[in-house]
Amino acid sequence: MGGGRARRAGQGQRQKALRAGGERSAGCAATKLVAGLNTSRLLWGEVGAVLCQLEKHHLFLCPIRYKAVWLIFFILGLGTLLPWNFFMTARQYFIDRLKDPEKTSHVGNQTGEATYLQSVFDNFMTLCAMVPLLIFTCLNSFIHQRIPQQIRISGSLVAIGLVFLVTTIMVKIPMEPLPFFVFTMISIVFINSFGAILQSSLFGLAGLLPASYTAPIMSGQGLAGTFAALAMIFSIAIGAQQPESFIGYFTTACVTIVLAIVSYIVLPHMDFFRYYSMKDKTEYRVYNAELETKRDLIKKDENGMEQSNSKIIPIHNPDEQPSVIAIFKKLWVLALSVCFIFTVTIGVFPAITAKASSVLGEGNKWGLYFIPVSCFLLFNVFDWTGRSLTALFTWPGKDSCLLPVMVVLRVIFVPLFMLCNVKPRYYLPVVFSHDAWYIVFMIFFSISNGYLASLCMCFGPKKVLAHEAETAGAVMAFFLSLGLALGAAVSFLFRILI
Numbered sequence: 001m002g003g004g005r006a007r008r009a010g011q012g013q014r015q016k017a018l019r020a021g022g023e024r025s026a027g028c029a030a031t032k033l034v035a036g037l038n039t040s041r042l043l044w045g046e047v048g049a050v051l052c053q054l055e056k057h058h059l060f061l062c063p064i065r066y067k068a069v070w071l072i073f074f075i076l077g078l079g080t081l082l083p084w085n086f087f088m089t090a091r092q093y094f095i096d097r098l099k100d101p102e103k104t105s106h107v108g109n110q111t112g113e114a115t116y117l118q119s120v121f122d123n124f125m126t127l128c129a130m131v132p133l134l135i136f137t138c139l140n141s142f143i144h145q146r147i148p149q150q151i152r153i154s155g156s157l158v159a160i161g162l163v164f165l166v167t168t169i170m171v172k173i174p175m176e177p178l179p180f181f182v183f184t185m186i187s188i189v190f191i192n193s194f195g196a197i198l199q200s201s202l203f204g205l206a207g208l209l210p211a212s213y214t215a216p217i218m219s220g221q222g223l224a225g226t227f228a229a230l231a232m233i234f235s236i237a238i239g240a241q242q243p244e245s246f247i248g249y250f251t252t253a254c255v256t257i258v259l260a261i262v263s264y265i266v267l268p269h270m271d272f273f274r275y276y277s278m279k280d281k282t283e284y285r286v287y288n289a290e291l292e293t294k295r296d297l298i299k300k301d302e303n304g305m306e307q308s309n310s311k312i313i314p315i316h317n318p319d320e321q322p323s324v325i326a327i328f329k330k331l332w333v334l335a336l337s338v339c340f341i342f343t344v345t346i347g348v349f350p351a352i353t354a355k356a357s358s359v360l361g362e363g364n365k366w367g368l369y370f371i372p373v374s375c376f377l378l379f380n381v382f383d384w385t386g387r388s389l390t391a392l393f394t395w396p397g398k399d400s401c402l403l404p405v406m407v408v409l410r411v412i413f414v415p416l417f418m419l420c421n422v423k424p425r426y427y428l429p430v431v432f433s434h435d436a437w438y439i440v441f442m443i444f445f446s447i448s449n450g451y452l453a454s455l456c457m458c459f460g461p462k463k464v465l466a467h468e469a470e471t472a473g474a475v476m477a478f479f480l481s482l483g484l485a486l487g488a489a490v491s492f493l494f495r496i497l498i
Contacts, residue, residue, distance in 0.1 A: 077220025346487025
């Protein structure tokens with residue numbers, strides 16, 4: 001017993017020494033202590049006591065590094081969608097490259113009739129984007145337990161960067177329409193396949209941190225769409241028709257990917273991130289160390305046998321692989337909610353919204369800018385705003401029944417946009433013909449999409465245990481992709497009904 005008192009006394013002195021440097025220095029020292037200590041019984045017990053106090057008072061949060069980690073996740077979120085958005089922005093470049101060279105050289109192709117490859121380009125682009133996105137997001141829900149996170153994220157970023165590098169080079173290389181069409185579709189498949197793994201892995205990684213760290217990923221993705229819309233408007237304004245003008249788009253995507261790779265390399269060196277990335281395993285080791293210490297201090301009866309009157313509460317080993325099905329049962333409401341959000345959104349945007357016509361822009365430039373500004377720019381700006389709002393507040397809560405109700409109510413936007421001045425139309429009348437109606441609907445449609453989707457993605461990993469958070473993030477990303485695919489499918493039905 002004398003040895004036990006001495007041990008506890010020494011432990012108390014070490015804890016006081018750690019706190020003597022002040023709150024800020026203690027917080028930074030604690031994160032370094034977690035990374036460097038061995039697993040001896042005495043030291044892990046000490047770490048557990050110190051971290052409990054630091055986390056209780058939020059003393060381990062070094063403000064500068066806290067903001068740096070937030071910024072890194074924002075850049076990574078930007079890197080997931082900016083390449084694909086810039087790929088879609090350059091649609092006119094791909095259409096021009098698919099012109100029939102014989103008609104162009106002999107008759108100037110002045111008939112205005114699109115070739116077969118030009119007419120099916122949008123359909124094949126959607127198909128080659130959504131199918132790999134859904135398949136590889138689902139695949140990542142399982143392979144993330146077998147392939148390290150570093151390989152999945154860095155490998156995906158490098159692969160996407162290489163695809164855009166080749167695409168940039170191809171701008172200056174002449175090619176027949178059919179081989180170019182095949183090359184373009186293969187590029188789209190690769191971008192969305194690796195993009196799905198990247199997006200799903202990032203949400204899983206953010207699941208290890210506080211809920212607010214899913215918000216910068218969603219916000220970065222929203223900003224990517226805004227950049228793409230501005231690029232589209234800028235292209236119209238300068239009247240860029242030469243293929244060489246699209247080199248800038250692809251180069252911008254390459255630079256963004258490089259920036260994302262550098263940010264991801266820096267991330268593991270941030271104390272704040274290291275604390276949360278190993279917190280679960282640390283708690284597990286601390287728990288076992290405390291159990292061993294308690295066993296040493298248990299009194300023995302007259303026969304020398306240990307008295308095991310105290311109950312031992314089991315804790316889950318973080319090295320065990322969590323069950324995807326078990327995790328889905330815990331967050332199915334949020335998973336289906338984010339799926340429904342994007343089903344409604346993609347169901348009308350842009351299949352319906354991009355077909356609207358302006359009643360104020362007939363015969364003037366507003367008619368040329370109406371869709372790029374009122375549809376694409378407005379949607380992306382307010383979608384980004386909605387995503388960013390979750391960094392300020394998260395209402396309603398993750399267990400509130402109001403959240404799924406608000407998600408379901410968004411279905412009202414489907415008939416509202418169908419009754420706008422969408423052309424051509426065969427069955428439904430035009431009820432909201434004025435441009436103002438369309439703009440108001442678009443504002444509420446986009447901000448609700450960004451806010452509710454970001455809210456669901458933030459709450460998902462917080463509905464499960466700490467060691468299940470990464471898998472939960474991957475599951476939520478899968479249902480997000482499922483919503484995109486379902487939305488693309490139902491958009492054909494909505495268009496026919498008009």
